[in-house]
Amino acid sequence: MTTRADGRFIETRLKDLNLQRGNQQVLHGVNWTVRPGERWVLAGANGAGKTQLLKVLAGSVWPTPDGADVRQYRWRGEAWHTPQELMAEIAYLGPERQDKYERYGWNYPVEQVVGTGIHRTDIPLEPLDANARRRVAALLRQLRIAPLAARRFLTLSYGERRLVLLARALAARPRLLLLDELLNGLDTLNRARALRWLESTAGTARPWVLSVHRTEDVPAAATHVLILDQGRVGYRGARRRAPLQRWLSAGVQGGGAVPPSRRSRSFGAVWVELQGADVHLDEHVALRNLTFAVRAGECWVVHGRNGSGKTTLLRTLYGDYGVAVGGRIVRRGVEPGVPLETFRRRVALVAPHLQADHPLHLSVAEAVQSGRYASIGLNDAPSRADVAAARRAMREFDVLPYAKRTLRELSYGQLRRVLFARAWVARPGLLLLDEPFAGLDPPTQKALQSRIERRVADGAAVVIVVHRRGEWPQCATHELHLADGALRYAGPVRLSRG
Numbered sequence: 184m185t186t187r188a189d190g191r192f193i194e195t196r197l198k199d200l201n202l203q204r205g206n207q208q209v210l211h212g213v214n215w216t217v218r219p220g221e222r223w224v225l226a227g228a229n230g231a232g233k234t235q236l237l238k239v240l241a242g243s244v245w246p247t248p249d250g251a252d253v254r255q256y257r258w259r260g261e262a263w264h265t266p267q268e269l270m271a272e273i274a275y276l277g278p279e280r281q282d283k284y285e286r287y288g289w290n291y292p293v294e295q296v297v298g299t300g301i302h303r304t305d306i307p308l309e310p311l312d313a314n315a316r317r318r319v320a321a322l323l324r325q326l327r328i329a330p331l332a333a334r335r336f337l338t339l340s341y342g343e344r345r346l347v348l349l350a351r352a353l354a355a356r357p358r359l360l361l362l363d364e365l366l367n368g369l370d371t372l373n374r375a376r377a378l379r380w381l382e383s384t385a386g387t388a389r390p391w392v393l394s395v396h397r398t399e400d401v402p403a404a405a406t407h408v409l410i411l412d413q414g415r416v417g418y419r420g421a422r423r424r425a426p427l428q429r430w431l432s433a434g435v436q437g438g439g440a441v442p443p444s445r446r447s448r449s450f451g452a453v454w455v456e457l458q459g460a461d462v463h464l465d466e467h468v469a470l471r472n473l474t475f476a477v478r479a480g481e482c483w484v485v486h487g488r489n490g491s492g493k494t495t496l497l498r499t500l501y502g503d504y505g506v507a508v509g510g511r512i513v514r515r516g517v518e519p520g521v522p523l524e525t526f527r528r529r530v531a532l533v534a535p536h537l538q539a540d541h542p543l544h545l546s547v548a549e550a551v552q553s554g555r556y557a558s559i560g561l562n563d564a565p566s567r568a569d570v571a572a573a574r575r576a577m578r579e580f581d582v583l584p585y586a587k588r589t590l591r592e593l594s595y596g597q598l599r600r601v602l603f604a605r606a607w608v609a610r611p612g613l614l615l616l617d618e619p620f621a622g623l624d625p626p627t628q629k630a631l632q633s634r635i636e637r638r639v640a641d642g643a644a645v646v647i648v649v650h651r652r653g654e655w656p657q658c659a660t661h662e663l664h665l666a667d668g669a670l671r672y673a674g675p676v677r678l679s680r681g
Contacts (some may be wrong), residue, residue: 206588
């Protein structure tokens, strides 16, 4: 039986901790202790300060100096007032770690990625010896993702990458584990794998903190809950007494049966069409023989397990990936001699990889203005029309107060709203939305769903990737089910779906 006094693991104390990013006060007087043997759930709305609090614990963000020692770390009978000496013993897994591989093109085999956790490096610097390979294989088996070992990281789905990076974090044998929205973007099977691992930690001494947005993501193994309310502690204590129902929701219930009037109406011109299309990523065949068309006024919901090819499909429609010889893709307005950028400027793309592509020093206004040109950042000074259009889009998505802040200062949910504003700034006719609600609290998700539905009512076409049935827009007209890169169904929404 392990105890809280287990010196093998780190105890962390925060006392009257404040944090300011730019001109924004993010955390206010936080008092919190995480002891060995405790497993904490961290909850709160988007922008409440959850990610920044985890980064303060991890040592990657420094609290606002106020002349006092606001952090204390105890390990192996010694105490430190900064995490500098212990950072290698603390594992932090969040969206930014995942985005880093996309940003720098780190496309190593999964076995090597997990192995970097053993050596505590970003990239592989030396071959894995036999003991390290056995350790990596055991972790992949534990998380039930052993078949991914030889795959290259960037050919994996978003959810598969998340589990691989969990294995990497565990390979370091951390003394404190910080998990920022671990369950985001996971399909039913991979979510069950992650929850199974979390449940397996019951009774162990390694402390962990897991941030969540939904009640069904709270593991039974959790012992304590910290709730942040606009940067202040709203609750801190045992899970059994935590007012989680007031702060979390099981999800925004959209979807449901599509009204017959919408299903039977006629749709407009084709925006994009695939004909017998195969798509290859490195040596991996990601999509096989896809044929379907998206027309104005249609809302297509794309679903399937992690790794089925959903993200690859959206990026192919947008033009990031090409179709193999023998297949064809037709895009509205793109004829021989017409650049692809002409199409992209009329298309909205919201996807997790865009959060990695945008330099974090950009201001919110600059990021939104770049949507007018389908570019990452601006090549020239914005015109008056660019500035005016960006202000309208920022106001529509409630990010105008952040206009001068850098992307680095935003929470994950705030940054997602910025990407929506960027996508909407040119009033696009085709919306490509890849897991747009991942990491969002229920009120934000509901607001974004209503904006999507308004654009469809105005005649726009939508292709949206989701995992949860409750995230389907009410305006869904068609669905596309992918399995192992192949179509299992493509057609009108089946009313019998639950």
